[in-house]
Amino acid sequence: MNPVPRLSLNQETIKQWSLPELVEGCVKAGVTGVGLWREPVQRYGVQAAAELVRDAGLTVTSLCRGGFFTAIDPERRAAALADNRAAVDEAAALGTGTLVLVSGGLPAGSRDLFAARERVADALARLAPYAADHGVRLAIEPLHPMYAADRCVVSTLAQALDLATRFPADQVGVVVDTYHLWWDDTVAAQIARAGAGGRIAAFQLADWITPLPEGALLGRGQLGDGSVDFRWFRERVDATGYTGPIEVEIFNPDLWARDGAEVLTEIVGRYRELVL
Incomplete structure (x- = not known):
């Protein structure tokens, strides 16, 4: 079948x-x-997964996820950094230059978003050189503000860029x-700002569907x-000069309950209709 321009399918979809x-x-x-x-790559085996994808002629466009840098306890922070170095190693083995980061939420009992974001910056400073040495760029993903408390204190593209721009563009980018x-x-x-700085990593x-499920x-x-x-x-991202992959990443039990080939056919059709 003819390739679908730029389309990448996230594994969780x-x-x-x-x-x-x-x-x-x-x-197909x-x-x-x-x-x-x-997690699924680890279960299959990182090297085996890399060979499987490579032998099929596919490209790994990203690996998800690293991050969760906001703990205050020194031992938990050290464990997070160790896990993120392992994630960098896995990304390099898979042949992708993009490791997606979800920053982490507020630690229990804390209400200090600003201090939490500074702990993210501190972790990036420690991790970015290691990732660069392995040919991997860290990609900060801002999550919707409803996730700020428990999952990601970086809620806007502006906040993600404010963190990323403390580091070289080839080391730390952002996810749109x-x-x-x-x-x-x-x-x-902010998309224009990200593009001008060469920061769009993914x-x-x-x-966005409503009503939101529980x-x-x-x-x-x-x-x-x-x-x-x-x-x-897509037009605004492209206007920055970004020509990289466009990855469909959907978490939805209704899609998971359907035939996978049927879902992918639907995605390809809607991608051609609504994105290109």
């Missing part, structure tokens, strides 16, 4: 597939990139994820089922 099924399905559908997650950023009326200016798509974490929508104008985002 069709979670019901094994890694070999993911690779086979993408090849003309999808040339995959975004991988550490439509699900997390569609609501922000400054996002066009561009990810998922829709917990919201697994409430990302299929392209076209919600409120996001994907072409608007």
